[in-house]
Structure formats: C-alpha cells, structure tokens
Amino acid sequence: MNLRDLRYLLAVADHRSFGRAAEACGISQPTLSVQIRKLEDLLGVTLFERSSRRVVPTPACERLLGHVRAAVAEADAILAAARELRDPLAGHVRLGIIPTLAPYLLPLIFMPLREALPRLEVEPWEDQTAGLLARLRTHELDAALLASEVDGQDLDSRPLFDEPFLAGLPPGHPLAARAVVAEGELAQDILVLTDGHCLRDQALAICGRDGALGGPLRAASLATLLNMVAAGYGTTLVPGLAAGAAEDAGIVLRPLASRAGRTVRLAWRARCPRRAALQAVGDVIAARLRGFAEKAA
Structure with a gap:
C-alpha cells in the first residue's frame, strides 16, 4: 500500500x-x-x-x-x-475566505502578499463559514479568513482588522436624508442573505430582528443583495470593504449610529505545522487594512 x-x-x-x-x-x-x-x-x-x-x-x-x-x-x-524546516515562508497556503469578503478583500491583499512573501503561493477558496471550518478540520485548507469567532480547542485564530457596517439605502429612501442612521430604523425593510452567511445573522442581530424575519428576499450573494437595494426593494447592512461596489450599484451609504461592525479573523488548526507562514500572511493582511475601520466609518 x-x-x-x-x-x-x-x-x-x-x-x-x-x-x-x-x-x-x-x-x-x-x-x-x-x-x-x-x-x-x-x-x-x-x-x-x-x-x-x-x-x-x-x-x-x-x-x-x-x-x-x-x-x-x-x-x-x-x-x-x-x-517549513527548509523554508517556512515558501510553498503553498490554501486560504479559505467567506463570500461577503472575498471579492473585496482579495484584490487589496494579493499584491502585498506577493511582494512581502514572494516564495509563498496563496491559493484562495471561497465558501461559507461552516464549509470553511469543515475543510480546515479535514486538512483541505491551511487557514481561513472569517468574520466570526471559532469554537473548539482544535482551532486557533487571531483578529486581523475591524470592518464597519454601513446602512445601505435606495436612492430616495426616507433614511437617505439622515447623516447617521440608527440600526433599528433599518429593521422595517431590511434585506438579508440566505442562511449560512454570517453576515445574515450579524445584520439581523444588529438591527434587532430575529432569525425568522428580515424581509422576503433571501439573496445568495452580496452582489444580488446590493442590486436589489439599488432597485428600491429594501435596505441592508453593507460591509465597509464593499462600499465601493455598493456606490457603483447606486446605493446611498450612511454611517450607523452605533458604529457596529465585524472583526475579520484568520483561523487555522492548532496543530498546523505551517504556523510561521500563516502568521506572516496574517501580518501582511493586518498591515494592509490597518486603520481601515476609522477611515470607512
């Protein structure tokens, strides 16, 4: 054998x-x-x-x-x-990333990663949180970028940066005239993603709605959600890194009264032998996004 x-x-x-x-x-x-x-x-x-x-x-x-x-x-x-014994910063790193983060973060970090770690090839894998955690535990991924805490002694994680949420409003919406929007005001017509997306749970929790509510739409992607808001179908919470895409779609963005947001974390198996490479990747991402929350708020 x-x-x-x-x-x-x-x-x-x-x-x-x-x-x-x-x-x-x-x-x-x-x-x-x-x-x-x-x-x-x-x-x-x-x-x-x-x-x-x-x-x-x-x-x-x-x-x-x-x-x-x-x-x-x-x-x-x-x-x-x-x-890693030969060269801890060489080889491949299989990096999972959640769908509400991948399209907006990856273009920002790939060039800095290549410049800082030229011998390390980062291979991204996009999936929802549960899928990424499962692939981490079965060794199909080396690490994952998540927007929620990880449970279990078999996994470690470190925070990389904070990403604020913004109120996403259709043009002409009554709340668009406000300089700042209270989260509870979004609850009347908020649109959310389908089950399995951590952004769905975060949006409902921040706006004071339970999991059974959140409007009739269940979008599978943030892009669909943004387009529906732009068409006047409802409001939503927009992660700060997606602000440019939201504005391109025609959405009005306003800061939230509570400055609510999410923390993006790097998670890996506690016994992963590639800790040095993963820490280096995390350092590059944290440096690239340092101060982002203050600038976006």
Whole structure:
C-alpha cells in the first residue's frame, strides 16, 4: 500500500466518478481504475459499487475512509513540516475566505502578499463559514479568513482588522436624508442573505430582528443583495470593504449610529505545522487594512 493509491481512493470517494477523480489526480481513467483494483486486491474488500451512471463507496470503504483521510493528512503534515524546516515562508497556503469578503478583500491583499512573501503561493477558496471550518478540520485548507469567532480547542485564530457596517439605502429612501442612521430604523425593510452567511445573522442581530424575519428576499450573494437595494426593494447592512461596489450599484451609504461592525479573523488548526507562514500572511493582511475601520466609518 502506498500514499499515492490512498489519494486515488479519496479522489474517487469524493468525486463519485472515476473520470472526474482521474482528472483531479492528473492521470488517465484506466490507470486510476487499475490502481483502485490493485488496492482492492491488497485489502481484500470491494471499495466501490460501479455502474454506468455513478460510483458509490461500499460500506467497507466507508469504514476505511476515516483512517485513509487521517493517514493522508498525517503524511501531508510531515511534508509540510519538512518544507517549513527548509523554508517556512515558501510553498503553498490554501486560504479559505467567506463570500461577503472575498471579492473585496482579495484584490487589496494579493499584491502585498506577493511582494512581502514572494516564495509563498496563496491559493484562495471561497465558501461559507461552516464549509470553511469543515475543510480546515479535514486538512483541505491551511487557514481561513472569517468574520466570526471559532469554537473548539482544535482551532486557533487571531483578529486581523475591524470592518464597519454601513446602512445601505435606495436612492430616495426616507433614511437617505439622515447623516447617521440608527440600526433599528433599518429593521422595517431590511434585506438579508440566505442562511449560512454570517453576515445574515450579524445584520439581523444588529438591527434587532430575529432569525425568522428580515424581509422576503433571501439573496445568495452580496452582489444580488446590493442590486436589489439599488432597485428600491429594501435596505441592508453593507460591509465597509464593499462600499465601493455598493456606490457603483447606486446605493446611498450612511454611517450607523452605533458604529457596529465585524472583526475579520484568520483561523487555522492548532496543530498546523505551517504556523510561521500563516502568521506572516496574517501580518501582511493586518498591515494592509490597518486603520481601515476609522477611515470607512
């Protein structure tokens, strides 16, 4: 048994397709099939039920997958630790980032990261908070940029910068005449994102609404939310980094009376061997956004 074949096993189990798994592994489908057959012969069990339409892990495979993932993760940790011993600021860092942050933060930080850490390649992965935390715990990501606290002794985090919220209003809205808007005033017609976005929960909490309320619209992206507000469909809370996009869409922005906002954090596994690289990435991002909250408020 070798590590390569265990990676092939995980690829087939995750993709539920020999074709997609082979593409992900960078090999031909016949080669992948042969290696899986050899692994089945070695283990003495059938790993997958194969049909013309789908590939499904057998109960035996399901029992083995946890051990396989742990073995591959430990092997990757050994390789990562060895790379860090040679050069802690080189190699790849897989960085998760929430969707309400990614389009606005990534353009600001990629050039500073390249200049400060030229031997480190940062690979972004966009997903909601729950998905990012799950991928952190399964070693699919090295770190994640989040806007909420992390729970569990298996994860560490550090705050990087504060991002204020702004009241986002349609042109001609009665509140647009105010210099400052009280959060409770937005509650009458506030629009929020779908469940799973931390910005949804933050918006409802700040404006004094419970999770069952928040207007009829459930937008899957902040861009959709901004366009609906610009069209006069309601109000919303706009994260400070998205202010430019909101104004481009035709939204009127006003500061909030309480100066409410969110803290963007970098989270990673407590035992991650790439701590030096992650701390360096965090330092660059924190430096790039230093003072942002004061300027945006």
